Every structure is written in C-alpha cells, then in structure tokens.
Amino acid sequence: MEKRIAVVGAGIAIAIGVWWWRSGGESDARREAGAAETTADPSSVAPSSVAPSSPSLSDRPAGLPRGAASTMVARPQAVPVDPATAPPLDGPHSPQAAPQQPFTTHEQLAKRADDLVLLDDTEKRLEGELAAAQQAGDTQTARTIEIRLERLRALRDRRRAELERMREGK
C-alpha cells in the first residue's frame, strides 16, 4: 500500500514538474513563436485594428469572469484629492474637433505607392549598411541587417501584390 502511494505521489510530482517546465518553456519561446498572425488590411492605408483574440486574456486574470471580484489582486482604495489642485467642474469646455477625413480610394492608392518607394529606398540603404558591416567584420550587425532585409523584401512583395489587387478593384 505504501509503495503504491509513493508511486502515485511520484507520478503527481513528475506531472507538476512537466507542467511547470512547459509553462516556463512557452514563455521563453515566445520570441520564436511567430506570435502575431494578424495582417494589415490591404484595402486600408491606416493601420489595421485587430479583433480581440481572447477577452479573458485582455484585461483580467485568466479564468476570471467579467464582473466577478478578484481575490488574487489588490483592490486599490480611493484617496481624496485636494480640491484646490483639481480643475474646477465649471471650467472651460472645448468644442469637439472636426472628424478626420478618411482617405479616398485614389489617395489610398497613392499612399500605398509612396510606401513601396519608401520600402525600396530603405532596402537600398540597408544594402549599403550591410556591405559596410561585412567589410568591417561586424558579423552581429550584418546578421541583424540581413534579417531586416529579408523581412522588408517579403513585406514589399506582399504590399506590391496588394496594391495591384487594389488597382484592379479586387
């Protein structure tokens, strides 16, 4: 009986250890995981917004339903502010600014073409910096620039294809 308990106990300990190790491993491997899988909306010039992937992970401790009081976190208490230092409630109110004017389709196409030029310019500059780093024997800097160039070229190819599709109205 005691032997069985010892075996079960050891099994539980191993399971906890594996779980602990995996938790840390996931954290450590984050940089290599390719975490962000969202892409920019090709039909927009502005940065794309990203839909919340998991509300429970966004603002609250995992597993804590909205509205439930947390027992794991501190509950800050209110502290009075000296009224003399606070703005007066009847202070001036400014009118709302005019809404931003969205880019027209023609303007979006033009900005995207400008972007391709910027990517081309950046590529040329990085190629020069890479040559200089290689000549100086600075392998670490050279490797970083190579990574940037690789990503930039892939991005430019994607953006060029997106622009073509936009021009074709697809």
Add this chain to the structure above:
Amino acid sequence: MHARSWFALALPIVLVACTSEEEVGSKSVDSLVITDTAKGVVGSFGETSFSSEMPDADHLSITVQTNGMMITAELDLKTGVLDYDGFSLANGENTQMTDEDRASLLALEHELAGLGQGLPYQLDKLRGFVATWAEFPSTMDLQFMAVSEETRTITSLCYAKNSYYPASHDCQINGWWTDQTTLDDVWLSSTGDLGGPDGVAWYFPAGGNYSCCSGSTSCGTYTCNIPYAGWWSGVEVDHDTRVEYSYGNCFGVCGAGCPGSYQFTVDCVNHDQCVRNGHVMASAYCDDQFASTTDDWASAPDCGP
C-alpha cells in the same frame, strides 16, 4: 528655424555620453549613453540600444533593440508614410509586445524625457516613438504601415489644452460615444501622475459604491467605495456611467511618460480614455484606439508645457 537644423547647433551641448555605472545593491544600473553620429544619434540604456538617424533630408530611421526584440520605424517626411516592424533578433520571426517590453521602453522613455525640451530632431522623435511603443498592446501585429497627416490621421488638441474635452472608445461593453464608453469631461493638461493604477483622478458625483478596475496590467473588477462626493485618485473607474470627469497623468498626451512631449491629440486622448477606463495597457479592446495613435508622435505639434 526648422527643427532639423537645431540638431547641428544643439548636438555638442545635449549629447553628453555618460558611461558611468551606479551600483545599487547587487544590481548594476546603467546610465543613458547617447553618442552623436553624422546622421543622428545612437545609444543605449541598460540592455536596450537604439538609433535615430536621418539618412537624408527626407527620411527618419529609428531602431530599438530590447529583450531580444528589434523594433524599427522608417518615416518618409515628404509623404508622411511610416513603416514599422518588430521581430525576434534570434531568428527574425514575428513576435509580440509584452509587459516586460513595455516596461523596458517606458524606462528608456523616462531617461529620454529627462533630457528636457528643445532636443535635436532625431532625439526628440526617438523619445516620441519610444513613448508610443511603450503603450503597444500585446495582440497587435508589430509590422504595419501608417500615414501621418494633419486633419486626416492626426487632429491636434492644442486648442483644448487646460479645458475639458470628451473622449470615448469602443470595446466589448459598448460602441463609441455611449454612456458606458465615454467620459464627457476629460481635463487636458500636463498635470502629472496622481497615483493609483493609471495615475489619474476622478470626480465622483456622490458617495457610494462604484465599479472599479484593480490595476493597470491586470484588471479585476471590484466595487470601490467613495465616502463622499469629490475628486478622488488611487482607483481606476471601470465604465461607470455616473463618472464623467477625469484628469491627471498627462491625460490626452501621446505616448507613455508624463511629462514627456506635449502632443495632445484626439487619437491619444481616446486611447488614454480606453486604457484608463476599465482596460489595461495590453488590452486588445484598445487596439484600434492605439493603432490610431501610432503616427501622431511623428507629426503632431507640441502644445508646450
């Protein structure tokens, strides 16, 4: 005088390279090191390194390396087009912003903000970029394009400084400009950190229980008790429709850090209102508000302290 021409004049004065280290307990605390180059500046702060240079008169190029990640910004000053990227230095793969990354960027921002106003163009823009990315949410792609253009993607609120201005966001609770997601009266000012999760104060119209959020990195909703009507700090209100007034911690200024710059914009006040009114900095619900702020550091006017 054009901002960029300040650089040549101010460079010898401002860019003092500090190489000393202070020993605090068993930890070595590095100083901010900034070195001028022919095109701008390079430097480091602890394990974080950076560069901000103008390869020619029309382009600004910024890089920051921290926690095994590199983030870059390429800005075309003529067209306002911005290209951002962020990746793992180990293998060049996509990565994401974490609390640790934001903390490193915020620490760098504090050091850069300590240099004061009137900085050379490259250094000033580096501070603005770092301040903005110190608020980067965890769920947004680090590689994207933005356009920086007044009235189209940027709306300055210099005219509203030291006055009340409305701010809103959209989230899982409700859409834009609903009572739950809107503060009617945000006081736009350079008032500093007032304590509590987000450093702001709230005006509670009566004593009683309100919906509050427990922290700036993890929000557990709880009921906070307010003894009597008035301005209170130390707590973060969580979409409570009875609260409409707030101020403090440079509410409406772009980016983390207070004081840093004094770029007040519509996009930045809305993002502040999102992350300070029931959401944390990493919240995906504030991604779209954050995305709208990502170009403001580049071109929004500085409203002054």
